Amino acid sequence: MLEKSFRCRYVCLEYQIVESRTNKTKTAGYGCHDAAIVGGGLVGACLALALQRAGLDVALIDPQVPQIPPVAGAWDSRIYAISPGNADFLGGLGVWSRLDTQRIQRVETMSIYGDAPAGRLEFSAYEAGLRELAYIVEGSALLQALHAAIADTGQVRVERPAQAASLEINAHVAQLTLADDRQMAAQLVIGTDGGDSWVRRAAGIAARVSDYHQLGVVANFETEKSHGGTAFQWFRADGVLALLPLPGKQVSMVWSATEEHAQLLLAMDAAALADAVATASGGAVGGLRLVTPAAGFPLRLAHIENLVAPRIALAGDAAHHVHPLAGQGVNLGFRDVRELTAVLAGRAPQQDCGDLSLLRRYARARREDIATMELGTDVLQKLFTAQSVWLSGARNSGMAAVNRLPFLKNLLIRHAAA
Numbered sequence: 051m052l053e054k055s056f057r058c059r060y061v062c063l064e065y066q067i068v069e070s071r072t073n074k075t076k077t078a079g080y081g082c083h084d085a086a087i088v089g090g091g092l093v094g095a096c097l098a099l100a101l102q103r104a105g106l107d108v109a110l111i112d113p114q115v116p117q118i119p120p121v122a123g124a125w126d127s128r129i130y131a132i133s134p135g136n137a138d139f140l141g142g143l144g145v146w147s148r149l150d151t152q153r154i155q156r157v158e159t160m161s162i163y164g165d166a167p168a169g170r171l172e173f174s175a176y177e178a179g180l181r182e183l184a185y186i187v188e189g190s191a192l193l194q195a196l197h198a199a200i201a202d203t204g205q206v207r208v209e210r211p212a213q214a215a216s217l218e219i220n221a222h223v224a225q226l227t228l229a230d231d232r233q234m235a236a237q238l239v240i241g242t243d244g245g246d247s248w249v250r251r252a253a254g255i256a257a258r259v260s261d262y263h264q265l266g267v268v269a270n271f272e273t274e275k276s277h278g279g280t281a282f283q284w285f286r287a288d289g290v291l292a293l294l295p296l297p298g299k300q301v302s303m304v305w306s307a308t309e310e311h312a313q314l315l316l317a318m319d320a321a322a323l324a325d326a327v328a329t330a331s332g333g334a335v336g337g338l339r340l341v342t343p344a345a346g347f348p349l350r351l352a353h354i355e356n357l358v359a360p361r362i363a364l365a366g367d368a369a370h371h372v373h374p375l376a377g378q379g380v381n382l383g384f385r386d387v388r389e390l391t392a393v394l395a396g397r398a399p400q401q402d403c404g405d406l407s408l409l410r411r412y413a414r415a416r417r418e419d420i421a422t423m424e425l426g427t428d429v430l431q432k433l434f435t436a437q438s439v440w441l442s443g444a445r446n447s448g449m450a451a452v453n454r455l456p457f458l459k460n461l462l463i464r465h466a467a468a
């Protein structure tokens with residue numbers, strides 16, 4: 051600890067010398083942090099907590115106050131399937147125990163349907179030797195739990211509401227200027243500011259972005275029949291429909307639909323939407339009643355070649371933006387957090403957090419997981435939107451073939467459960 055604060059003060063001192071040499075004035079009141087995290091969404095908040103627990107001096111720049119709790123038991127329509135590996139990690143940070151267990155649903159089986167009767171794939175936690183395939187959690191509840199855990203540490207400098215507006219990097223330090231002109235110095239700036247990352251652009255890191263021209267339409271429904279802890283997914287000509295189980299007789303829908311079809315869904319009244327979803331899901335959970343209004347989110351793929359640059363690292367959607375059909379976006383982000391924390395916590399005693407050779411270790415370690423998810427979700431999305439008789443046969447018999455290969459199924463399950 052003594053060593054760490056010495057290193058930080060040393061970097062700050064150097065920084066002040068550089069500042070006075072370049073004749074810059076700095077707004078008083080900020081020290082030099084080990085890491086300044088830009089963006090307090092699920093990934094940024096988790097990273098702030100994990101790095102603080104690992105002994106780093108952390109600042110978090112967050113534009114908004116976490117959402118207020120849902121009114122009188124209403125369910126958030128932003129639902130996340132969290133992998134068991136990430137749930138364990140959040141448990142270790144003391145976040146999971148802050149969630150209301152009555153509002154968490156375990157997924158024990160997954161039923162996936164192609165666009166022909168042969169296309170069928172079943173995943174079972176029991177067959178894979180796991181207790182569950184995923185946990186379904188409300189986004190607002192998880193975000194609040196993360197921010198409450200951060201507040202309880204009393205050790206993370208949270209600037210809120212605040213927005214990063216400019217970034218300067220030199221050999222000694224990274225300096226952020228906030229939108230209200232305040233300044234903050236850190237050895238490392240981490241961009242967890244989402245798919246349209248400001249940090250990524252400010253650092254000149256290129257992103258290859260392609261639009262799916264689809265919206266993810268989300269809504270929650272009460273169901274006539276029990277879902278039995280099953281997550282359902284239909285690969286249809288008009289998009290990918292998923293019904294994720296919620297506690298009791300409720301499901302959460304994510305329908306990744308073409309922009310045109312999504313607008314039709316969003317314009318429907320409650321009864322028409324419930325009917326359309328019940329029909330599209332072949333009555334798997336019987337009739338439906340809408341309980342949370344539908345909302346749509348644009349879907350795109352972003353590939354970022356470099357996750358790091360001198361004194362810069364990216365994590366979460368700022369580092370990769372994938373189609374939600376595999377429910378893996380935030381899971382990838384939490385795995386970024388786990389790796390970046392391990393790398394920074396394991397650095398040599400005198401090593402600066404912004405050292406590029408250190409940051410490259412993080413980038414290398416994350417490459418395969420991210421590439422697998424980008425490629426896997428993109429290929430599936432394209433395979434099922436292509437209108438070709440030959441492809442239709444191939445994709446449906448491909449699903450049937452995978453279904454007959456327990457070894458491959460177990461591999462897929464274990465990758466998604468990490």
Ligand SMILES: Cc1cc2nc3c(=O)[nH]c(=O)nc-3n(C[C@H](O)[C@H](O)[C@H](O)COP(=O)(O)OP(=O)(O)OC[C@H]3O[C@@H](n4cnc5c(N)ncnc54)[C@H](O)[C@@H]3O)c2cc1C
Nearest residue numbers: 089091092093131214243244266366367377378379380381
């Ligand atoms: C319909 C849908 C369903 C999904 N379902 C799942 C699922 O089941 N499981 C799963 O793993 N993933 C899922 N995802 C993906 C998941 O939503 C994202 O991967 C995840 O929200 C990314 O979190 P993040 O913290 O990286 O980014 P964000 O949630 O985008 O947070 C970024 C934060 O940065 C802030 N910010 C932006 N600019 C600045 C700035 N200049 N200064 C300071 N702060 C700034 C923003 O205000 C925001 O708070 C789904 C996505 C969609 C669209």
